[in-house]
Amino acid sequence: MALGSYFRLAHAGWVLAREGAFSVLPVQSLPPMMKAGIALARLVERRAVRRTGRIERLNAALHRLGPSYVKFGQTLATRPDIVGAEAAADLSGLQDRMPPFDPALVPGILEAALGSKAAQLHEVSEPVAAASIAQVHRARLRVPGEVNRVVAVKMLRPGIAERFHADTRSLYAGARLAEAFSRASRRLRPTEVVRTLDHSMRLELDLRLEAAAISEMAQNIRDDEGFVIPEVQWDHVAENVLTTSWVDGIPIRDHAAIDAAGIDRKALAAKLLQAFLRHAIRDGFFHADMHPGNLFADPRTGDVIAVDFGIMGRINRRERRFLADILYGFITRDYRLVAQRHFDIGYVPQHQSVDDFALAIRSIGEPLHGRTAADISMARVLGQLFAVTELFDMQTRPELVLLQKSMVLAEGVSRTLDPALDIWTVAEPVVGQWLRREEGPLGRIDDLVGHLTRLGEAAVRVPDLLAQAELTMQEHRAMMRRPPDRLMRGAGLAVLSAVFVLILVLIWRLLVQS
Template identity: 85%
Template sequence: MALGSYFRLVNAGWVLAREGAFSVLPPESLPPSMKLGVGLARLVERRSVRKTGSVERLNAALHKLGPSFVKFGQTLATRPDIVGAQAAADLSGLQDRMPPFDPKLVPGILEAALGSKAALLTEISAPVAAASIAQVHQARLRVSGAVPKTVAVKVLRPGVSERFHADTDSLYAGARLAETFSPASRRLRPTEIVRTLDHSMRLELDLRLEAAAISEMAENIANDTGFVIPEVHWDHVAQNVLVTSWMHGIPIRDHAAIDAAGIDRKALATKLMQSFLRHAIRDGYFHADMHPGNLFADPKTGDVIAVDFGIMGRIGKPERRFLADILFGFITRNYRLVAQRHFDIGYVPKHQSVDDFALAIRSIGEPLHGRTAAEISMAKVLGQLFSVTDLFDMQTRPELVLLQKSMVLVEGVARTLDPELDIWTVAEPVVGEWLRREEGPIGRLEDLAGHLSRLGEAAGRVPALIAQAELALAEHRAMVNRPRDGLMRNVVLAVLLASLALLGVLIWRALGLG
């Protein structure tokens, strides 16, 4: 790790402390060691921040520090229930109102990326949205023989890749420092968390992958309602340029415009939450950057419109089952189920007591039932969660980090639309439908098909094993006397029988007989 990474980390800490970043953290949600660190950091805070509580300068500071820091600020902007309404409002400018790069550079970037096809993009507007990674322009796509279309042209910021790599080097440095000097932090696996976020951000820097993500999600939601995404114009896609259909919508944070259009905000919040859960639980593939700058309301249908698919989350069947069971357990107040699933997936070490952990989960879940979003203090809930994770030596699952971060984002946006949102009532139809399907005949058949597929793969390897054994026998015959051929034949026969036995066990398990 280069020494410069540590200098950048120290500089970032100084800048964040000066501009009041640590003032937005609710002290009641922090463990004692973090409270001490925050207290020391606030000693260098600007007087204006201490006096007014306003952190509007933090936007510019985060932007200067780099795109990874901007992503963190975007998440905080969706949680006024945690950081306070004033801080959330100050940070909201990070979502799509960052200073754009020089629009005069855009034609040259398009020509270099798309070649002669760039000429088909005309009437390119000034930036309509600018974020930490890219900015978006409106344009007209004029293809010979087709009606001109209004499109969105997304262009990566020049030099953003270098800034991102500098960010992640600093984050890795911070994670390793934490693991070295704070043994308690090791259970949170900070280096693994940074590695997960690093991977997702690297994908965001290639707009060809974003185009593919839009395509995959379009297939997943083809029969769904309530959630709409743009269409990719594949002839105008490059590593740093993405052209999609233009989506006409009302920014989801513009509540006055949504109300004026006659859109039911409660229904909109429900569509947002249920769509996200459906994508995560049913498909295992979800939009992982659903801050308000990427969400709109369709004025005609009241549907949710999502854009910017640079960061996507993917989870496997065990993690999807974990999420569904956790939500179902909270919905039905089955805290034993919630606790057991945390043990099953490895969040809680085996030496801990399931019953004691279920009791701790009950202490968190019971106060949330029957309460509206406006009545729940997420700061207090987070504080309790910190205590529980410490008490039970809970381990972080890095592959679930994006899912957890995304749930925080989505729930925060839904809260602003509907302060009376009851997450359990909204989640039940999606979770219940998926669990009933998984436990029913269709789910069983899909599991059997998966077993049979793996069985076929294993069976396909048996001839290769036999061939390798025969080759070994032939080579051995060339090196030793013939009297020992019988022994080698027995070895080959043993390998063959072992392979067939393994095949039999796989068939037995696939059919559910064992």
Template identity: 85%
Template sequence: MGLGSTFRLIHAGWVLAREGAFSILPVASLPPMMKLGVRMARLVERPAVRKTGSVERLNTALHRLGPSFVKFGQTLATRPDIVGAQAAADLSGLQDRMPPFDAALVPAILSEALGEKAAALTEISPPVAAASIAQVHKAKLRQPGEAPKVVAVKILRPGVSERFHADTQALYAGARLAETFSSASRRLRPTEVVKTLDHSMRLELDLRLEAAAISEMAENIKDDEGFVIPAVQWDQVAQNVLTTTWVDGIPIRDHAAIDAAGIDRKALAAKVLQGFLRHAIRDGFFHADMHPGNLFADPRTGHVVAVDFGIMGRIAKPERRFLADILYGFITRDYRLVAQRHFDIGYVPAHQSVEDFALAIRSIGEPLHGRTADNISMAKVLGQLFTITDLFDMQTRPELVLLQKSMVLVEGVARTLDPELDIWTVAEPVVGDWLRREEGPLGRIEDLGQHLRRAGEAAGRIPNLIAQAELALAEHRAALRRPRDRLMRFAILATLGMGFVAFAAVAFMALRFAGQA
């Protein structure tokens, strides 16, 4: 752990404490050690924060600390039920209203990244949105033989890679410190969690990969309704430049404009939640940064329009089944199923009791049923989860970290659109249909097909395996022969030596006898 990373971590903690970051945490729901830490951090708060409870300068502080800290603030901004309405409002500026970089740099950046193809981008506007990683400009794309097209040009901030690297080194330092000095934190595997986030952020810094993600998701959702994404303009894509079709929409956080356009906010909330669940459970590939700055409502259709696909999540079939079963277990109040799946995937160690864990899950699930979102205190729910994870020695699964973080974001967006949202009722059509399909004949046939494909691939590898086995056996036999060969050579040399000695002795005796004669 480098000294620079440790210093940066300490500096970040000081800045966050000074600007009131710890004042917005639900202290009453935290474990005792975390409560103590928050109280100590609040000792250095600015007086203005203590008096007003407002953290209006926290946006600036997070931006100054770096992109990883901004991402954390964006997540908190979607959860007024956890951090409070005022703090969420103060943090909302992190979503797409960050200070832009100098627009005078844009022509040179485009020219260096795209070469001659940069000339096709004309009438480039000032930044229309600026976030921690990149900013977006509106432009006209003029291709030979085609009508001019309005496009969005996303450009990475200069130097953002270096800032991100410094961020992650500080986070790694914090994770290692936690693992060293807190045995309770080890089960949460903080270093592995940071590694997962590090990987996803590195992908975000290459806009060619974002273009590929848009392309893959477009194929996945081509037959869906209610969720729309832009199209990639591949000739104007580079590592630090991404060009897509322009999408018009109302920012999803602008509730007044959505209402004025006659869009049903309840239906829009359902589309946000169901779209995410469909992508995660059905496709195993989902938008992992669905904060309000990346979501719009189409005023003509009422559909959800998503942008910014820099952070994507991917989960395999077992994890998709885990998510579906967990949600369905809560929907149907089958807490034994929820508990068993946590054991199956390795969240809870095998030595714990499934029945006891099911009882603990019931204590969380039952109070949620029959209540709308505005009557549910997520701070209290999180407090119970803290207690349960500690009681049952639950382990973190790093591959599910992005999924969990994304679900927090999506649920927060849906709750703000529809405070009366019944999450279980909205989720059931997607989750239930997928599970019924998986359990039905078509799902069984697909599973059988996958098993047969794997068996076929394994059978195709058999000749190579046999050849490798024969080669290994030949090498083994050669290795066994080598000691025998060495022994034989030694025996031959010894025999020859003895023969030479005997011959010399006989010759010497003969010569001596001849001399005597």
């Protein structure tokens, strides 16, 4: 790890501390070690931050530090229940109101990316939204023989890849420092978490992959209602340029405009949260960057419109079942189910007690039932979660980090739309329907098909395994003097029998693990 990465990390810490980033964290909910660290960091805080509590300069500071830090600020902006309403408002500018890059660069970027097809984009506007990775322009697409269309043209910021890679190198440095000097942090597996986020951000830097994500999600939701996404214009897509149909909507954070349009905010909040759960649980493929800058309300239908599919999450069927069971356990107050699933998927080590963990989960879940979002202190809940994870030596599952982050975003946006949101009531139709299907005939058929598929794949590998075993035997014979024929036949049969048993064991393990 280059020494420059550690200097960059130290500089980031200094800038964040100076501009008040640590002042918005719920200190009372954090473990003692983290409290002490934040108290030290706040010693260098600007006087203006201490005096007013406002962090207006933090937006610009995060932008200077790089896109990874901006993503962190975007997440905090969706949680006024944790960081406070003023801090959330100050950070909201990170979502789509960042300084744009030089407009004189736009024609050259389009021509270099799209070649002659760039000439089909006319009336390219000033940026209508500018975020940490890219900015979006409105344009008119004129293709000979086709009807003119209004489109959205997204362009990556010049040099963004270099800034991102510098970010991730410093984050890796921080993760390794944490693992080296803090034994408690090792169970959180910070390096693997950074590696997961690094992978998702690398995908975000290729807009061709974002176009493919939009296409896949469009196929998944073709029969759904309440959630709308744009359509890709494939002839005008490149690594750093993405063109989609234009969607008109009211920014989901503009509550006054939503109310003026006669849109039911409670229904909109339910549509948003249910759509996210449906995509995650049913499809295993979900929008993993659902901050308010990427969400709109359709003034005609009251549906949710989503844009910016650069960061997507994907979970397998086992992880989808875990999520569904956890939510269903909280909905039905079956805390033993919630606890057992945490053991099954590896969040809690096997040497811990399922019953004790179920008791800890009950202490968190019971106060949430029958309470609206406005009545729940998420800072207090987070504090209790911190204590539980430490008490039971809980391990981080890096492959679920994007899912957890996305749930925080989706639930945070939904509760700002509807302060009386009851997440259990809203989640039950989606979770219950999927679990009923899984436990029913269709779910059993899917299980059987999966088992047969894995069995077939294992069977296909049998000839290769036998061929390898035979080759090993031939090499062994070449190295040794030939024994009596009867002894050789016996040895050959023994080796073939052992290989056959090994193959059966492998097939059995594949079936059991499925």
